[in-house]
Amino acid sequence: MDDETQIASILKSSSLYPIPQSLKLSYGTAGFRGDASLLDSTVYRVGILSSLRSLKLNSSTIGLMITASHNKLSDNGIKLSDPSGGMLSQDWEPFADQIANASSPQKLVSLIREFVEKEGIVIGEKSGGEVWLGRDTRPSGERLLRAAEIGVSSVLGCVAVDFGVLTTPQLHWMVRAKNRGLRASESDYFESLTASFKCLIGLIPVSAKNSATLLLDGANGVGGMKMEVLRGFLSGLDVEIRNTGRDGGVLNESVGADFVQKEKVVPLGFGDKDVGVRCVSFDGDADRLVYFYIPENSCGGDKVELLDGDKILSLFALFIKEQLKSLGDEGKETRLGVVQTAYANGASTDYVKEMGLEVVFAKTGVKHLHERAEEFDIGIYFEANGHGTILFSESFMSWLVGKQKELSEGSDEYNAVSRLVAVSNLINQAVGDAISGLLLVEVILQHMGWSVQKWNELYKDLPSRQVKVEVPDRTAVVTTSEETEALKPLGIQDAINGEIKKYQRGRAFIRPSGTEDVVRVYAEASTQEAADSLANSVAQLVKSFLG
Numbered sequence: 079m080d081d082e083t084q085i086a087s088i089l090k091s092s093s094l095y096p097i098p099q100s101l102k103l104s105y106g107t108a109g110f111r112g113d114a115s116l117l118d119s120t121v122y123r124v125g126i127l128s129s130l131r132s133l134k135l136n137s138s139t140i141g142l143m144i145t146a147s148h149n150k151l152s153d154n155g156i157k158l159s160d161p162s163g164g165m166l167s168q169d170w171e172p173f174a175d176q177i178a179n180a181s182s183p184q185k186l187v188s189l190i191r192e193f194v195e196k197e198g199i200v201i202g203e204k205s206g207g208e209v210w211l212g213r214d215t216r217p218s219g220e221r222l223l224r225a226a227e228i229g230v231s232s233v234l235g236c237v238a239v240d241f242g243v244l245t246t247p248q249l250h251w252m253v254r255a256k257n258r259g260l261r262a263s264e265s266d267y268f269e270s271l272t273a274s275f276k277c278l279i280g281l282i283p284v285s286a287k288n289s290a291t292l293l294l295d296g297a298n299g300v301g302g303m304k305m306e307v308l309r310g311f312l313s314g315l316d317v318e319i320r321n322t323g324r325d326g327g328v329l330n331e332s333v334g335a336d337f338v339q340k341e342k343v344v345p346l347g348f349g350d351k352d353v354g355v356r357c358v359s360f361d362g363d364a365d366r367l368v369y370f371y372i373p374e375n376s377c378g379g380d381k382v383e384l385l386d387g388d389k390i391l392s393l394f395a396l397f398i399k400e401q402l403k404s405l406g407d408e409g410k411e412t413r414l415g416v417v418q419t420a421y422a423n424g425a426s427t428d429y430v431k432e433m434g435l436e437v438v439f440a441k442t443g444v445k446h447l448h449e450r451a452e453e454f455d456i457g458i459y460f461e462a463n464g465h466g467t468i469l470f471s472e473s474f475m476s477w478l479v480g481k482q483k484e485l486s487e488g489s490d491e492y493n494a495v496s497r498l499v500a501v502s503n504l505i506n507q508a509v510g511d512a513i514s515g516l517l518l519v520e521v522i523l524q525h526m527g528w529s530v531q532k533w534n535e536l537y538k539d540l541p542s543r544q545v546k547v548e549v550p551d552r553t554a555v556v557t558t559s560e561e562t563e564a565l566k567p568l569g570i571q572d573a574i575n576g577e578i579k580k581y582q583r584g585r586a587f588i589r590p591s592g593t594e595d596v597v598r599v600y601a602e603a604s605t606q607e608a609a610d611s612l613a614n615s616v617a618q619l620v621k622s623f624l625g
Protein backbone atom coordinates (compact mmCIF):
# COMPACT_ATOMS: atom_id res chain seq x y z
CA MET A 79 0.00 0.00 0.00
CA ASP A 80 2.18 2.81 -1.20
CA ASP A 81 -0.49 4.84 -2.77
CA GLU A 82 -0.12 8.38 -1.46
CA THR A 83 -3.82 9.13 -1.76
CA GLN A 84 -4.69 6.12 0.39
CA ILE A 85 -2.19 6.98 3.10
CA ALA A 86 -3.31 10.59 3.16
CA SER A 87 -6.93 9.51 3.44
CA ILE A 88 -6.29 7.38 6.53
CA LEU A 89 -3.99 9.93 8.15
CA LYS A 90 -6.62 12.63 7.67
CA SER A 91 -9.65 10.69 8.90
CA SER A 92 -7.82 9.07 11.81
CA SER A 93 -6.88 12.46 13.17
CA LEU A 94 -10.64 13.01 13.66
CA TYR A 95 -10.68 9.98 15.97
CA PRO A 96 -7.73 10.17 18.36
CA ILE A 97 -7.34 7.20 20.65
CA PRO A 98 -8.13 7.99 24.30
CA GLN A 99 -5.11 7.78 26.58
CA SER A 100 -4.60 4.49 28.36
CA LEU A 101 -7.27 2.71 26.29
CA LYS A 102 -6.38 -0.97 26.07
CA LEU A 103 -8.88 -3.08 24.19
CA SER A 104 -9.07 -6.73 23.34
CA TYR A 105 -11.35 -8.36 20.76
CA GLY A 106 -12.95 -10.61 23.40
CA THR A 107 -15.73 -13.18 23.19
CA ALA A 108 -17.77 -11.22 20.68
CA GLY A 109 -15.86 -8.17 19.44
CA PHE A 110 -14.85 -4.97 21.24
CA ARG A 111 -16.92 -3.65 24.13
CA GLY A 112 -16.52 -0.81 26.55
CA ASP A 113 -17.82 2.53 27.73
CA ALA A 114 -19.42 4.13 24.67
CA SER A 115 -17.68 7.46 25.26
CA LEU A 116 -14.30 5.79 24.65
CA LEU A 117 -15.10 3.81 21.53
CA ASP A 118 -15.12 6.31 18.63
CA SER A 119 -11.54 5.57 17.58
CA THR A 120 -12.14 1.82 17.89
CA VAL A 121 -15.25 1.85 15.73
CA TYR A 122 -13.53 4.03 13.13
CA ARG A 123 -10.58 1.61 12.97
CA VAL A 124 -12.81 -1.47 12.80
CA GLY A 125 -14.52 0.31 9.88
CA ILE A 126 -11.13 0.26 8.10
CA LEU A 127 -10.64 -3.39 9.01
CA SER A 128 -14.08 -4.29 7.58
CA SER A 129 -13.20 -2.67 4.27
CA LEU A 130 -9.92 -4.58 4.11
CA ARG A 131 -11.76 -7.80 4.93
CA SER A 132 -14.19 -7.12 2.10
CA LEU A 133 -11.33 -6.49 -0.33
CA LYS A 134 -9.52 -9.61 0.82
CA LEU A 135 -12.63 -11.68 0.04
CA ASN A 136 -13.23 -10.49 -3.53
CA SER A 137 -15.32 -7.52 -2.43
CA SER A 138 -17.91 -9.65 -0.64
CA THR A 139 -20.16 -7.74 1.72
CA ILE A 140 -19.10 -7.55 5.39
CA GLY A 141 -21.42 -6.61 8.28
CA LEU A 142 -20.53 -4.22 11.09
CA MET A 143 -22.94 -4.06 14.01
CA ILE A 144 -22.75 -1.42 16.73
CA THR A 145 -24.02 -3.06 19.91
CA ALA A 146 -23.04 -4.07 23.42
CA SER A 147 -25.77 -6.72 23.56
CA HIS A 148 -26.74 -7.47 27.19
CA ASN A 149 -24.34 -4.91 28.70
CA LYS A 150 -25.50 -1.68 30.28
CA LEU A 151 -26.92 1.24 28.29
CA SER A 152 -23.82 3.42 28.62
CA ASP A 153 -21.62 0.72 27.05
CA ASN A 154 -21.35 -0.01 23.38
CA GLY A 155 -19.40 -2.34 21.14
CA ILE A 156 -18.81 -3.82 17.73
CA LYS A 157 -19.60 -7.21 16.26
CA LEU A 158 -18.48 -8.13 12.76
CA SER A 159 -20.11 -10.44 10.29
CA ASP A 160 -18.04 -12.30 7.72
CA PRO A 161 -19.58 -12.87 4.24
CA SER A 162 -21.04 -16.22 5.40
CA GLY A 163 -23.06 -14.36 8.06
CA GLY A 164 -20.89 -15.91 10.79
CA MET A 165 -18.52 -14.05 13.08
CA LEU A 166 -15.28 -12.50 11.79
CA SER A 167 -12.72 -15.23 11.13
CA GLN A 168 -10.61 -15.64 14.25
CA ASP A 169 -7.33 -15.34 12.37
CA TRP A 170 -8.08 -11.62 11.87
CA GLU A 171 -8.63 -10.97 15.58
CA PRO A 172 -4.95 -10.23 16.33
CA PHE A 173 -4.95 -7.55 13.60
CA ALA A 174 -8.17 -6.15 15.06
CA ASP A 175 -6.45 -5.92 18.46
CA GLN A 176 -3.40 -4.26 16.96
CA ILE A 177 -5.17 -1.53 15.05
CA ALA A 178 -7.67 -0.85 17.83
CA ASN A 179 -4.75 -0.14 20.15
CA ALA A 180 -2.43 1.69 17.70
CA SER A 181 -1.20 4.74 19.59
CA SER A 182 -1.03 7.26 16.72
CA PRO A 183 -2.23 7.78 13.11
CA GLN A 184 1.29 7.00 11.86
CA LYS A 185 1.41 3.75 13.82
CA LEU A 186 -2.02 2.88 12.47
CA VAL A 187 -0.93 3.47 8.88
CA SER A 188 2.19 1.39 9.30
CA LEU A 189 0.23 -1.54 10.82
CA ILE A 190 -2.25 -1.38 7.95
CA ARG A 191 0.54 -1.24 5.36
CA GLU A 192 2.24 -4.26 6.83
CA PHE A 193 -1.00 -6.24 7.02
CA VAL A 194 -2.18 -5.33 3.52
CA GLU A 195 1.13 -6.50 2.14
CA LYS A 196 1.15 -9.73 4.11
CA GLU A 197 -2.42 -10.58 3.07
CA GLY A 198 -1.93 -9.51 -0.55
CA ILE A 199 -4.89 -7.11 -0.40
CA VAL A 200 -5.25 -4.89 -3.45
CA ILE A 201 -6.67 -1.43 -2.81
CA GLY A 202 -7.87 0.76 -5.66
CA GLU A 203 -10.55 3.29 -6.59
CA LYS A 204 -12.56 0.59 -8.37
CA SER A 205 -12.13 -2.26 -5.91
CA GLY A 206 -15.83 -2.27 -4.92
CA GLY A 207 -15.56 -3.23 -1.24
CA GLU A 208 -18.82 -3.01 0.70
CA VAL A 209 -19.69 -2.92 4.40
CA TRP A 210 -23.24 -3.02 5.73
CA LEU A 211 -23.82 -1.20 9.01
CA GLY A 212 -26.43 -1.65 11.69
CA ARG A 213 -26.89 -0.54 15.29
CA ASP A 214 -29.02 -1.36 18.31
CA THR A 215 -31.11 1.22 20.17
CA ARG A 216 -28.32 2.65 22.36
CA PRO A 217 -28.21 6.47 22.19
CA SER A 218 -24.48 6.38 21.36
CA GLY A 219 -25.17 4.18 18.33
CA GLU A 220 -25.77 6.91 15.79
CA ARG A 221 -22.54 8.73 16.58
CA LEU A 222 -20.49 5.53 16.55
CA LEU A 223 -22.07 4.39 13.30
CA ARG A 224 -20.90 7.63 11.72
CA ALA A 225 -17.34 6.85 12.88
CA ALA A 226 -17.63 3.39 11.32
CA GLU A 227 -18.80 4.93 8.03
CA ILE A 228 -15.81 7.24 7.94
CA GLY A 229 -13.47 4.32 8.68
CA VAL A 230 -15.01 2.19 5.92
CA SER A 231 -14.86 4.90 3.28
CA SER A 232 -11.33 5.96 4.18
CA VAL A 233 -10.21 2.83 2.31
CA LEU A 234 -10.27 3.67 -1.40
CA GLY A 235 -13.03 2.01 -3.40
CA CYS A 236 -15.01 0.93 -0.32
CA VAL A 237 -18.52 2.02 0.59
CA ALA A 238 -20.60 1.80 3.74
CA VAL A 239 -24.36 1.19 3.61
CA ASP A 240 -26.26 2.30 6.72
CA PHE A 241 -29.27 0.11 7.61
CA GLY A 242 -30.02 1.97 10.84
CA VAL A 243 -31.54 0.13 13.78
CA LEU A 244 -31.48 -3.65 13.38
CA THR A 245 -31.10 -6.68 15.61
CA THR A 246 -27.62 -8.23 15.38
CA PRO A 247 -28.98 -11.41 13.76
CA GLN A 248 -30.94 -9.43 11.18
CA LEU A 249 -27.72 -7.84 9.96
CA HIS A 250 -25.94 -11.22 9.89
CA TRP A 251 -28.89 -12.74 7.98
CA MET A 252 -28.88 -9.90 5.46
CA VAL A 253 -25.13 -10.16 4.90
CA ARG A 254 -25.40 -13.93 4.38
CA ALA A 255 -28.28 -13.55 1.93
CA LYS A 256 -26.52 -10.75 0.01
CA ASN A 257 -23.38 -12.81 -0.48
CA ARG A 258 -25.45 -15.76 -1.68
CA GLY A 259 -27.06 -13.57 -4.30
CA LEU A 260 -30.45 -13.72 -2.57
CA ARG A 261 -32.91 -10.98 -1.67
CA ALA A 262 -31.36 -9.44 1.40
CA SER A 263 -33.38 -6.51 2.74
CA GLU A 264 -34.96 -6.30 6.18
CA SER A 265 -38.38 -6.93 4.67
CA ASP A 266 -36.99 -10.02 2.92
CA TYR A 267 -35.92 -11.24 6.37
CA PHE A 268 -39.47 -10.76 7.69
CA GLU A 269 -40.98 -12.39 4.61
CA SER A 270 -38.69 -15.41 4.82
CA LEU A 271 -39.48 -15.98 8.51
CA THR A 272 -43.20 -15.49 7.98
CA ALA A 273 -43.35 -17.91 5.03
CA SER A 274 -41.48 -20.74 6.78
CA PHE A 275 -43.43 -20.24 10.02
CA LYS A 276 -46.68 -20.45 8.08
CA CYS A 277 -45.48 -23.60 6.34
CA LEU A 278 -44.62 -25.30 9.65
CA ILE A 279 -47.96 -24.32 11.18
CA GLY A 280 -49.68 -25.79 8.13
CA LEU A 281 -47.85 -29.08 8.70
CA ILE A 282 -49.07 -29.56 12.27
CA PRO A 283 -50.81 -32.96 12.14
CA VAL A 284 -53.77 -32.60 14.50
CA SER A 285 -55.17 -29.48 15.90
CA ALA A 286 -53.56 -29.89 19.30
CA LYS A 287 -52.58 -26.25 19.06
CA ASN A 288 -51.58 -24.30 22.08
CA SER A 289 -53.00 -20.93 21.26
CA ALA A 290 -52.51 -19.22 24.62
CA THR A 291 -50.88 -15.80 24.53
CA LEU A 292 -47.12 -15.56 24.73
CA LEU A 293 -45.67 -12.70 26.80
CA LEU A 294 -42.47 -11.16 25.45
CA ASP A 295 -39.93 -9.17 27.48
CA GLY A 296 -38.09 -7.08 24.86
CA ALA A 297 -35.31 -5.98 27.30
CA ASN A 298 -36.19 -2.37 26.33
CA GLY A 299 -34.14 -2.96 23.22
CA VAL A 300 -34.43 -3.54 19.50
CA GLY A 301 -35.99 -7.03 19.67
CA GLY A 302 -39.41 -5.99 20.96
CA MET A 303 -39.59 -3.25 18.36
CA LYS A 304 -38.86 -5.67 15.50
CA MET A 305 -41.29 -8.25 16.89
CA GLU A 306 -43.99 -5.59 16.70
CA VAL A 307 -43.32 -5.28 12.98
CA LEU A 308 -43.21 -9.04 12.42
CA ARG A 309 -46.41 -9.56 14.39
CA GLY A 310 -48.22 -7.59 11.71
CA PHE A 311 -47.38 -10.27 9.12
CA LEU A 312 -47.94 -13.38 11.23
CA SER A 313 -51.02 -15.37 11.93
CA GLY A 314 -51.04 -18.32 14.32
CA LEU A 315 -49.16 -16.54 17.07
CA ASP A 316 -50.64 -14.35 19.76
CA VAL A 317 -47.89 -12.34 21.44
CA GLU A 318 -48.10 -9.48 23.92
CA ILE A 319 -44.93 -7.37 23.93
CA ARG A 320 -43.66 -5.67 27.10
CA ASN A 321 -40.47 -3.73 27.85
CA THR A 322 -40.39 -2.21 24.40
CA GLY A 323 -38.24 0.69 25.58
CA ARG A 324 -41.06 3.17 24.95
CA ASP A 325 -42.52 2.92 28.43
CA GLY A 326 -39.62 4.53 30.29
CA GLY A 327 -37.70 1.32 30.97
CA VAL A 328 -33.91 1.23 30.60
CA LEU A 329 -32.15 -1.19 28.23
CA ASN A 330 -31.16 -4.44 30.01
CA GLU A 331 -31.85 -2.97 33.46
CA SER A 332 -33.62 -5.69 35.50
CA VAL A 333 -35.08 -6.98 32.22
CA GLY A 334 -33.99 -9.19 29.36
CA ALA A 335 -32.56 -12.64 28.77
CA ASP A 336 -29.23 -12.14 30.52
CA PHE A 337 -30.91 -10.84 33.67
CA VAL A 338 -33.56 -13.57 33.77
CA GLN A 339 -31.09 -16.37 33.03
CA LYS A 340 -28.43 -15.29 35.50
CA GLU A 341 -30.68 -14.10 38.35
CA LYS A 342 -33.57 -16.51 37.74
CA VAL A 343 -36.05 -13.84 38.83
CA VAL A 344 -39.02 -12.09 37.20
CA PRO A 345 -38.07 -9.17 34.93
CA LEU A 346 -39.65 -5.75 35.51
CA GLY A 347 -43.10 -5.48 33.97
CA PHE A 348 -44.05 -9.07 34.91
CA GLY A 349 -45.68 -10.22 38.13
CA ASP A 350 -48.38 -12.14 39.98
CA LYS A 351 -50.98 -11.60 37.28
CA ASP A 352 -48.80 -13.63 34.92
CA VAL A 353 -48.52 -16.80 37.04
CA GLY A 354 -48.32 -19.90 34.83
CA VAL A 355 -48.23 -17.92 31.56
CA ARG A 356 -45.60 -18.76 28.90
CA CYS A 357 -43.06 -15.90 28.82
CA VAL A 358 -39.93 -15.22 26.80
CA SER A 359 -37.09 -12.72 27.27
CA PHE A 360 -34.78 -11.35 24.56
CA ASP A 361 -31.43 -9.69 25.23
CA GLY A 362 -30.54 -6.13 24.18
CA ASP A 363 -29.65 -6.94 20.56
CA ALA A 364 -32.03 -9.92 20.22
CA ASP A 365 -29.50 -12.65 19.57
CA ARG A 366 -30.47 -14.53 22.74
CA LEU A 367 -33.75 -15.80 24.15
CA VAL A 368 -34.81 -17.68 27.25
CA TYR A 369 -38.31 -18.78 28.23
CA PHE A 370 -39.72 -18.71 31.76
CA TYR A 371 -42.92 -18.87 33.77
CA ILE A 372 -43.89 -17.75 37.24
CA PRO A 373 -44.78 -20.89 39.22
CA GLU A 374 -48.16 -21.31 40.97
CA ASN A 375 -46.57 -21.52 44.39
CA SER A 376 -44.51 -18.35 43.95
CA CYS A 377 -46.54 -16.69 46.75
CA GLY A 378 -45.69 -13.21 45.60
CA GLY A 379 -41.96 -14.09 45.40
CA ASP A 380 -39.92 -13.19 42.37
CA LYS A 381 -38.47 -16.60 41.40
CA VAL A 382 -39.14 -17.99 37.94
CA GLU A 383 -38.98 -21.43 36.38
CA LEU A 384 -36.35 -20.89 33.71
CA LEU A 385 -36.25 -22.66 30.34
CA ASP A 386 -32.78 -21.68 29.16
CA GLY A 387 -30.75 -22.27 26.00
CA ASP A 388 -30.18 -25.88 27.05
CA LYS A 389 -33.90 -26.53 27.20
CA ILE A 390 -34.49 -24.81 23.88
CA LEU A 391 -31.75 -26.96 22.37
CA SER A 392 -33.37 -30.10 23.81
CA LEU A 393 -36.75 -29.15 22.33
CA PHE A 394 -35.21 -28.52 18.90
CA ALA A 395 -33.24 -31.80 19.08
CA LEU A 396 -36.38 -33.75 19.97
CA PHE A 397 -38.39 -32.28 17.10
CA ILE A 398 -35.66 -32.83 14.51
CA LYS A 399 -35.02 -36.35 15.75
CA GLU A 400 -38.76 -37.06 15.37
CA GLN A 401 -38.68 -35.91 11.73
CA LEU A 402 -35.57 -37.96 10.97
CA LYS A 403 -37.27 -41.01 12.49
CA SER A 404 -40.05 -40.72 9.91
CA LEU A 405 -37.37 -41.02 7.22
CA GLY A 406 -36.46 -44.59 8.22
CA ASP A 407 -32.91 -45.82 7.60
CA GLU A 408 -31.87 -42.71 5.71
CA GLY A 409 -32.96 -40.61 8.67
CA LYS A 410 -30.91 -42.83 10.98
CA GLU A 411 -27.79 -42.21 8.92
CA THR A 412 -28.12 -38.45 9.26
CA ARG A 413 -25.48 -37.08 11.63
CA LEU A 414 -27.45 -35.00 14.10
CA GLY A 415 -25.18 -33.49 16.75
CA VAL A 416 -25.25 -31.04 19.62
CA VAL A 417 -22.68 -28.47 20.72
CA GLN A 418 -22.63 -27.04 24.26
CA THR A 419 -20.21 -25.18 26.54
CA ALA A 420 -19.08 -25.83 30.11
CA TYR A 421 -22.02 -23.63 31.23
CA ALA A 422 -24.53 -26.21 29.96
CA ASN A 423 -26.55 -27.74 32.72
CA GLY A 424 -25.33 -31.30 33.35
CA ALA A 425 -28.92 -32.60 33.20
CA SER A 426 -29.37 -31.27 29.66
CA THR A 427 -26.22 -33.01 28.46
CA ASP A 428 -27.47 -36.30 29.99
CA TYR A 429 -30.84 -35.77 28.28
CA VAL A 430 -29.49 -35.27 24.75
CA LYS A 431 -27.04 -38.14 25.17
CA GLU A 432 -29.91 -40.41 26.23
CA MET A 433 -31.67 -39.39 23.03
CA GLY A 434 -28.70 -40.99 21.26
CA LEU A 435 -27.16 -37.76 20.01
CA GLU A 436 -23.49 -36.94 19.81
CA VAL A 437 -22.53 -34.06 22.14
CA VAL A 438 -19.37 -32.00 21.77
CA PHE A 439 -18.09 -29.16 23.94
CA ALA A 440 -16.70 -25.84 22.76
CA LYS A 441 -15.26 -22.77 24.43
CA THR A 442 -17.60 -19.95 25.47
CA GLY A 443 -18.63 -17.66 22.60
CA VAL A 444 -20.74 -18.64 19.63
CA LYS A 445 -17.84 -18.34 17.21
CA HIS A 446 -16.47 -21.51 18.84
CA LEU A 447 -19.78 -23.37 18.95
CA HIS A 448 -20.68 -22.47 15.38
CA GLU A 449 -17.45 -23.96 14.08
CA ARG A 450 -18.07 -27.28 15.82
CA ALA A 451 -21.71 -27.46 14.71
CA GLU A 452 -20.58 -27.27 11.08
CA GLU A 453 -19.11 -30.77 11.49
CA PHE A 454 -22.58 -32.36 11.42
CA ASP A 455 -25.32 -32.83 8.79
CA ILE A 456 -27.55 -31.06 11.28
CA GLY A 457 -25.69 -29.35 14.13
CA ILE A 458 -27.61 -27.74 16.96
CA TYR A 459 -25.66 -25.40 19.23
CA PHE A 460 -26.75 -23.36 22.20
CA GLU A 461 -25.16 -21.55 25.07
CA ALA A 462 -27.11 -21.87 28.31
CA ASN A 463 -27.75 -18.12 28.07
CA GLY A 464 -29.98 -18.64 25.04
CA HIS A 465 -27.64 -17.90 22.16
CA GLY A 466 -27.75 -20.61 19.54
CA THR A 467 -29.09 -21.92 16.29
CA ILE A 468 -29.25 -24.96 14.02
CA LEU A 469 -26.93 -25.49 11.05
CA PHE A 470 -27.83 -27.67 8.06
CA SER A 471 -24.89 -28.71 5.87
CA GLU A 472 -25.04 -27.91 2.15
CA SER A 473 -24.80 -31.59 1.21
CA PHE A 474 -27.58 -32.57 3.58
CA MET A 475 -29.79 -29.78 2.22
CA SER A 476 -29.36 -30.85 -1.37
CA TRP A 477 -30.16 -34.44 -0.38
CA LEU A 478 -33.25 -33.23 1.49
CA VAL A 479 -34.53 -31.06 -1.34
CA GLY A 480 -34.02 -33.94 -3.80
CA LYS A 481 -35.90 -36.25 -1.47
CA GLN A 482 -38.81 -33.81 -1.23
CA LYS A 483 -39.20 -33.97 -5.01
CA GLU A 484 -39.24 -37.79 -5.03
CA LEU A 485 -41.84 -38.30 -2.32
CA SER A 486 -45.56 -38.17 -2.79
CA GLU A 487 -47.15 -35.09 -1.35
CA GLY A 488 -49.00 -35.59 1.92
CA SER A 489 -47.20 -38.80 2.98
CA ASP A 490 -45.63 -38.91 6.45
CA GLU A 491 -42.18 -38.92 4.92
CA TYR A 492 -42.99 -35.98 2.68
CA ASN A 493 -44.30 -34.00 5.65
CA ALA A 494 -41.21 -34.79 7.72
CA VAL A 495 -38.92 -33.66 4.90
CA SER A 496 -40.98 -30.51 4.37
CA ARG A 497 -40.76 -29.70 8.08
CA LEU A 498 -36.97 -30.02 8.01
CA VAL A 499 -36.74 -27.79 4.93
CA ALA A 500 -38.99 -25.22 6.60
CA VAL A 501 -36.92 -25.34 9.82
CA SER A 502 -33.76 -24.70 7.78
CA ASN A 503 -35.40 -21.56 6.39
CA LEU A 504 -37.00 -20.39 9.63
CA ILE A 505 -33.94 -20.72 11.82
CA ASN A 506 -31.32 -18.06 11.21
CA GLN A 507 -28.34 -20.16 10.15
CA ALA A 508 -26.02 -17.16 10.19
CA VAL A 509 -26.12 -16.73 13.96
CA GLY A 510 -28.35 -17.19 17.03
CA ASP A 511 -31.52 -15.14 16.58
CA ALA A 512 -34.09 -14.54 19.32
CA ILE A 513 -36.90 -13.80 16.84
CA SER A 514 -36.40 -16.86 14.66
CA GLY A 515 -35.71 -19.01 17.75
CA LEU A 516 -38.99 -17.84 19.29
CA LEU A 517 -40.93 -18.75 16.16
CA LEU A 518 -39.42 -22.23 16.09
CA VAL A 519 -40.11 -22.87 19.79
CA GLU A 520 -43.69 -21.70 19.33
CA VAL A 521 -44.33 -23.90 16.31
CA ILE A 522 -42.85 -26.97 18.03
CA LEU A 523 -44.95 -26.41 21.15
CA GLN A 524 -48.03 -26.18 18.94
CA HIS A 525 -46.93 -29.28 17.03
CA MET A 526 -46.52 -31.25 20.28
CA GLY A 527 -49.61 -29.69 21.85
CA TRP A 528 -47.44 -28.80 24.85
CA SER A 529 -47.68 -26.08 27.45
CA VAL A 530 -44.51 -24.42 28.72
CA GLN A 531 -44.83 -26.51 31.90
CA LYS A 532 -44.95 -29.75 29.89
CA TRP A 533 -41.88 -28.67 27.93
CA ASN A 534 -40.08 -27.90 31.20
CA GLU A 535 -40.60 -31.50 32.31
CA LEU A 536 -38.28 -32.86 29.58
CA TYR A 537 -35.66 -33.03 32.33
CA LYS A 538 -35.04 -31.34 35.65
CA ASP A 539 -32.14 -28.89 35.76
CA LEU A 540 -29.42 -29.58 38.25
CA PRO A 541 -29.43 -26.59 40.61
CA SER A 542 -26.79 -24.09 39.49
CA ARG A 543 -25.54 -20.62 40.32
CA GLN A 544 -23.51 -18.07 38.39
CA VAL A 545 -21.82 -15.10 40.01
CA LYS A 546 -19.43 -12.48 38.77
CA VAL A 547 -16.51 -11.19 40.78
CA GLU A 548 -14.94 -7.79 40.15
CA VAL A 549 -11.17 -8.01 40.41
CA PRO A 550 -8.32 -5.58 39.68
CA ASP A 551 -7.09 -7.63 36.70
CA ARG A 552 -9.22 -10.38 35.24
CA THR A 553 -6.48 -11.45 32.82
CA ALA A 554 -4.68 -12.94 35.84
CA VAL A 555 -7.05 -15.90 35.37
CA VAL A 556 -5.86 -18.24 32.63
CA THR A 557 -7.77 -21.43 31.88
CA THR A 558 -7.28 -24.62 29.90
CA SER A 559 -8.66 -24.60 26.37
CA GLU A 560 -11.84 -26.31 27.61
CA GLU A 561 -12.19 -23.51 30.20
CA THR A 562 -13.04 -25.98 32.96
CA GLU A 563 -9.72 -25.70 34.84
CA ALA A 564 -7.78 -22.60 35.90
CA LEU A 565 -4.03 -22.76 35.23
CA LYS A 566 -3.42 -19.35 36.79
CA PRO A 567 -3.25 -17.99 39.43
CA LEU A 568 -1.18 -20.91 40.63
CA GLY A 569 -2.87 -22.98 43.29
CA ILE A 570 -6.41 -21.68 42.74
CA GLN A 571 -7.58 -24.81 40.90
CA ASP A 572 -6.50 -27.08 43.79
CA ALA A 573 -8.40 -24.83 46.15
CA ILE A 574 -11.50 -24.95 43.90
CA ASN A 575 -11.24 -28.75 43.70
CA GLY A 576 -11.13 -28.84 47.47
CA GLU A 577 -14.46 -26.97 47.61
CA ILE A 578 -16.10 -29.08 44.85
CA LYS A 579 -15.32 -32.27 46.79
CA LYS A 580 -17.54 -31.11 49.64
CA TYR A 581 -20.70 -31.25 47.48
CA GLN A 582 -22.78 -34.01 45.96
CA ARG A 583 -22.76 -33.74 42.15
CA GLY A 584 -20.55 -30.68 42.65
CA ARG A 585 -19.04 -28.99 39.60
CA ALA A 586 -17.52 -25.51 39.42
CA PHE A 587 -15.18 -23.48 37.25
CA ILE A 588 -13.96 -19.93 36.77
CA ARG A 589 -13.00 -17.95 33.67
CA PRO A 590 -12.39 -14.30 32.83
CA SER A 591 -15.33 -12.74 30.98
CA GLY A 592 -14.60 -11.66 27.43
CA THR A 593 -17.30 -8.99 27.48
CA GLU A 594 -17.25 -7.51 30.99
CA ASP A 595 -14.53 -6.59 33.44
CA VAL A 596 -15.24 -9.54 35.76
CA VAL A 597 -14.29 -13.12 36.52
CA ARG A 598 -17.25 -15.49 36.14
CA VAL A 599 -17.94 -18.31 38.59
CA TYR A 600 -20.23 -21.22 37.70
CA ALA A 601 -21.31 -23.89 40.18
CA GLU A 602 -23.67 -26.86 40.09
CA ALA A 603 -24.69 -29.21 42.89
CA SER A 604 -27.54 -31.44 44.00
CA THR A 605 -29.52 -28.70 45.81
CA GLN A 606 -29.89 -24.97 45.20
CA GLU A 607 -28.45 -24.17 48.63
CA ALA A 608 -25.42 -26.33 47.85
CA ALA A 609 -24.93 -24.72 44.40
CA ASP A 610 -25.19 -21.24 45.96
CA SER A 611 -22.76 -22.13 48.70
CA LEU A 612 -20.26 -23.69 46.27
CA ALA A 613 -20.47 -20.61 44.01
CA ASN A 614 -19.91 -18.33 46.99
CA SER A 615 -16.91 -20.25 48.29
CA VAL A 616 -15.32 -20.24 44.83
CA ALA A 617 -16.04 -16.50 44.51
CA GLN A 618 -14.27 -15.98 47.85
CA LEU A 619 -11.28 -17.91 46.51
CA VAL A 620 -11.20 -15.67 43.44
CA LYS A 621 -11.26 -12.60 45.67
CA SER A 622 -8.49 -13.87 47.91
CA PHE A 623 -6.22 -14.99 45.06
CA LEU A 624 -6.82 -11.89 42.93
CA GLY A 625 -8.01 -9.21 45.33
Ligand code: NG1
Binds near residue numbers: 465
Ligand atom coordinates in the same frame (compact mmCIF):
# COMPACT_ATOMS: atom_id res chain seq x y z
P1 NG1 B 1 -18.35 -13.68 28.51
O1 NG1 B 1 -18.57 -12.31 29.06
O2 NG1 B 1 -17.04 -13.90 27.82
O3 NG1 B 1 -18.66 -14.73 29.54
C1 NG1 B 1 -20.81 -13.64 27.46
C2 NG1 B 1 -21.50 -14.96 27.53
C3 NG1 B 1 -21.12 -15.76 26.31
C4 NG1 B 1 -21.45 -15.01 25.03
C5 NG1 B 1 -20.88 -13.60 25.10
C6 NG1 B 1 -21.31 -12.74 23.93
C7 NG1 B 1 -22.00 -16.26 29.56
C8 NG1 B 1 -21.46 -17.02 30.70
N1 NG1 B 1 -21.09 -15.72 28.74
O4 NG1 B 1 -19.42 -13.87 27.36
O5 NG1 B 1 -21.77 -16.98 26.37
O6 NG1 B 1 -22.82 -15.03 24.76
O7 NG1 B 1 -21.24 -12.94 26.31
O8 NG1 B 1 -22.49 -12.05 24.10
O9 NG1 B 1 -23.22 -16.17 29.41
Ligand code: ZN
Binds near residue numbers: 148362
Ligand atom coordinates in the same frame (compact mmCIF):
# COMPACT_ATOMS: atom_id res chain seq x y z
ZN1 ZN C 1 -26.76 -10.28 22.45
